[in-house]
Amino acid sequence: MSNVRQSWYEAGARERIAALVDAASFAEFIGPERREISPHLSIFDLPAQFDDGIVVGAAAIDGTPVLVAAQEGRFMGGAFGEVHGAKLTGLLRAAKALGRDVVIAFDTGGVRLQEANAGEIAIAEIMRAVAEARMAGARVVGLIGGRAGCYGGGGLIAGCCSTLIVSEQGRISVSGPEVIETNKGVEEFDSRDRGFVWRTMGGKHRTLIGGADVFVDDDATAFREAARAALARPAGLDAAMLSAEQARLERRIARFGDAPDATDIWRGLGIADPQAIPDMPAAGFADLAAQYRESADDAR
Amino acid sequence: MEILHFDIAAPTPATGTRAMALVGVVASGNLEVLLERSDVSDRCVIEVTTAAHGFRDLWDAVTADFVARRAAGGLRIAINDGGARPDTVSLRLAQGVRMIEEPEA
Amino acid sequence: MTPAEILDSLFPAGHAVTSEGDLLFGRATLGDGMVHVIGATGGAPIGIDQAIRLSARVLEVAGSDDAAPLLFLVDTASQRMSRRDELLGLSEYLAHLAKTLLLAEAQGHRTIGLLYGGSAAGAFIATALACGTLVALPGAHPEVMDLPSMARVTKLPIELLEEKAKATPVFAPGLDNLVRVGGIAEVWDVGRSLGDQLTALLAHSRSGDDRATVGAARGGRPKAAAIADEILATAQR
Structure with missing residues (x-):
């Protein structure tokens, strides 16, 4: 461990993965030396990557065995293709079989369009595998704070996790800013207005409305500590939990369904100066959020 | 995709015991380099897969320079290229040798 | 076919399914048994308001101990693309809908998606693809993204995409392509009773998610099943 702060982003x-798990504990499954590359990218004359943009394997955190996955957001925007998705599906099925917790570092734009049909079904297979692993007693902890954010089907998978840990950079949404703007016009969504994008989809907003559970600084050590805490939380996925989520999400529409902007929601939560939120340092924001945020505990 | 093969006489064998090393990422202007051991300690074999066609001479020069200057003997190297510049290629190759020579944890 | 025609062919013994806007809710008689019915129709997008009403009903079904199957009729657009839906956390609402379907299945209700029109992207994942078995009617037109949008995002000419789509089922929209990658179990014959075909489907029990295996057998997804199986086996070693 070094004292140098490492940016998660x-x-x-x-x-x-190296920052998350115990030193020398990681054993990769189907590593790059296997060259299990996408069989589809060459159709588009696009270069493949030996791990297809996701690293999966077994490791330990504080000596406790876990399964771990990390997406590479710089390769094809971290998007889900056939091989990429199947590696995560297999890992989650192992989590169910072993009753072992999983930590997933998301960094994805969603489905990889060059293999869209395979990627789309992979997302559905992964969501099913997450739910089944959780019903079998495994925790599935999602970490979101990478370059690509967590968009499209990635956002749906995240919504199936037990606990979500985000940094300010951890944008979570279904349609990306450019997609909404292209389809609905700049009046509906100005993808170039960075402040607007981040307060609508960013980690702070998601934390405040209960879309994410734990807010951390953009620091690998902070992500590790938050993951450790999340792995100590109760496990499971049952009818009571989904009923509580139903009530939580209905309440959100009832309270904030007419809010034109995130700042209106933040004010509605009781925050006196919502305009100050975007520039607030992580520690100060986490304290404020703890006081005012909508919690999703046992309701996700 | 264009696939280029280089099989170069390598004066200095790579040390260490690690079976493989991986550096870099396939992204615009970047590349990934996978290094593995072969049983021919005085040769370095490099295979490049690149979407940027027609740069064989440049790859020839960069790989020859790498093998001349680094301990590349006994290495089998596979590269997926996202259109990296020669200086980036040299940097990644050097990082790769350093990583495969590191003591095992 | 319209939802009314589909329901008549599925449930000649009668059904009590009512529409609320573009959504359907109700139950029907099939043979000696009962089937819960929900629907997302009219080719409409699925936003938070639609998803939360569907999930409310699916939770009721999940909580009932009748072990009756749930049939989900699907003809939607994509997820609703709007500032409001994303501001309020559409990803959570769609994930929640999918989770309620998976819960209902885990609690003993077979979930059958019947895709009779369109569906796309996140809406497709949260509805049809979250069912235990997905079947389609001829003429259904699922897609992840339409080719013109795909051309914009991938910066490739649409003519090139159309050309490549002939050689592989892996990326282009369309029912046949989704069948070949294993996303759709079977396409029903509208010349025969849909009720008989549903009865036949329900007579075969289903174990586990076999979509990747089916996709490999149909030549649409050559690697997914083998990769997932190997990782499962390696982790258990």
């Missing part, structure tokens, strides 16, 4: 998939 800047780190690659393998660096994130």
